[in-house]
Amino acid sequence: MTKDDLYRETACVRIKKGTGRSLKAGSAWIYDNEIDTITGEYENGDLVRAEDFDGYPLGHGFINLQSRLAVRMLSRKRDAIINDDFIEMRVRNAWEYRKATVDTSSCRIIFGEADFLPGIVVDKFSDVLVVESLALGIDRLKPVILEKLMAVLSEDHIHIRGIYERSDARVRLQEGMERFKGFIGEPFDTKVEITENGVRYLVDVEDGQKTGFFLDQKYNRLAIQELCRRIKPKRVLDCFTHTGSFALNAGLAGSGQVLGVDASQLAVAQAEENARLNGLENRVHFQCADVFDLLPKLEQEGQTFDVVILDPPAFTKSRNSIKNAVKGYREINLRGLKLVKDGGYLATCSCSHFMDPELFTKTIREAAGSVHKRLRQIEYRTQAADHPILWAADESYYLKFYIFQVVDEK
Template identity: 35%
Template sequence: MAGQLIIKQGKEKALRRRHPWVFTGAVHKIKGKPGLGDTVELVDQKGDFLGRAAYSPHSQICARVWSFDAAEDIDDAFFLRRIERAKALRTALIPAATTAYRLIAGESDGLPGVTIDIYANWIVCQLLSAGADVQRGSILNALKALYPDFSIYERSDVDVRKKEGLEPVTGLLHGNQQPEPLIIEENGLKLWVDIQKGHKTGYYLDQRDARQSIKKYCQDKSVLNCFSYTGGFGLYAASAGASAVTNIDMSQSALDIAQQNLELNELQTPVEHTQGDVFKLLREYQQQERRFDVIVLDPPKFVDSKASLTRACRGYKDINRLAAELLAPEGILLTFSCSGLLSTELFQKVVADGALDAGRDMHIIERLFQAPDHPVSMPYPEGLYLKGFILRARD
């Protein structure tokens, strides 16, 4: 053990409730000289064991707990057990005709700072904390043992690594060749994914169930898919018999892939791909008096800190107001936030205020969250970040 963190009296309560984070303000004293990512022991004022954690001196979260078990060493066998357990869970959760899913969801799978996704025969890793970065070798050994025929690629190119004192890292970890764009299956539909250059690890796997949910509302309906990326919601709508689909995204290359996905699935629904700013285009559609039966709002994260929460709420309210004004009578709005700092309750209030300003009476008919391969550990509510509502306009 590289060192020991003695926790201030009263601050150990969160650890006893199995919350996996220790903030700098909770540390009374550091014994030894632990380095970046080293495993340290957490103890209370009496010296009683609280957990084993990865030390991160550059972050406000200065320790992330690997284990609350005093008898558990943080070694190769530890990571093999954790990943093997996660694999067994996903075997029971992943729907048929689906070849892409989240294998490790960080703290909720007992591996803080570790994100691992499966795309067909490729594994994509994001190691976002100091401890995860130091344990790269053990994580890689476990993956090779459990998935011997898979290639492994690293996408640790997220800004949060800077807060850990880490530089971005990408590249091939295991296999004979660099990954090319590949085809995955999701609920029986085929999609192109670029795991080297695509968003996140290549695709928004957390929205799989939400994409499936849209199908029941799209038969013979016009659908507007905002912040469409590679057209997932639009693809599902087209497969469900939508009369027309409009995808909007800032990235022309993402829209090009959206068209390839339609062709890949041999769908004939008329689809318009529009490159541009969603806020601006929705205002133009309003001036043109265009209306849509179904609208999807799946924007990027608007909140990156508590200081930006008020500004983000204004953005969410504005975009939901515009969407409500563009809805046809009895129309359906699917609206989402992936901002973990924005609670479900506050998000509902913001959306309600936007609908009120639009003069629309809306009912929640479904509540949506991240797909179940993105589980939420009960002591770690921060694991619930994606929330959404399916709303029906009452006209």
């Protein structure tokens, strides 16, 4: 496919009267059941113009009728010209935003719809980029996006030694694409050392979860580090520890003994490696176990902790399973609260955008009531600013993070 073919618009999508409310409010999507007519020739993945029922221009995006998200918008301007210069503008804006808001040594540079490049994520881990492409149209633009990003970074004298693709999520199948992971360009060592909040990590960009490391919790981990530095807890429990990030922040802050728990032996091995990297292996330990099984066992043994951290995976990725997710969040918070000493601290979060802030708050409140604990809120936080929350794009607001002091009812 030539550059001319890449940017050519030969079709127009017109939506039904009375539809497109979310799009007009700022969303980037036209759903398949909102389309009235399509005029002109096109293939899935092509750029198209979008119009309201009466012909009013709605902007430009790429089409894929295999997906429920039939059109993903790149621009809402009628006179926008989608070309190399347009892609460079989007990429440059994304990087300038990160420079203004976060530590860019390791950060998410492009966050899909929130950076107006729907369906693509690019993470920077020190001198390595990891790209995840989830939509057919953006997949075609991926080489241009990466080319422009490399050029923009080089202007700030940032050397990138390699790019790895982690487009292996199941959602690609819904777009009619195969799952893929592998090098873009020359191979390199996929174990990448980064430093975040003073903690060193080895990030496995090839086999780690998602793109290798969860950058969205960066400043929430720092909040735990600062809390532990102030209170100097004797015992800390970090549940769903993944590669040990919250546990290591607690350990670096001077906590006495820290236990991190994860059901993945690979994650535990990586966490232990990270503990050694930071010289914390004598105080920060890890155990491979199912958290739902382990917490009742710790309670039966009469164990308690000064700080308990709950960072579970998303218990729901669709609206259809919210009820079961609520049960999971209530259970894990109930069990965690029982293990917190009177006057101790609970950090708890949800990374599912379907578990909205109100429902998550209600679930925690119910769990606390069930075990006769009173919660004194210290902080409420969301994801780091390199994962921006775009108002009107509800899916971009997904991470909810609380820190409470836990007090027994007396």
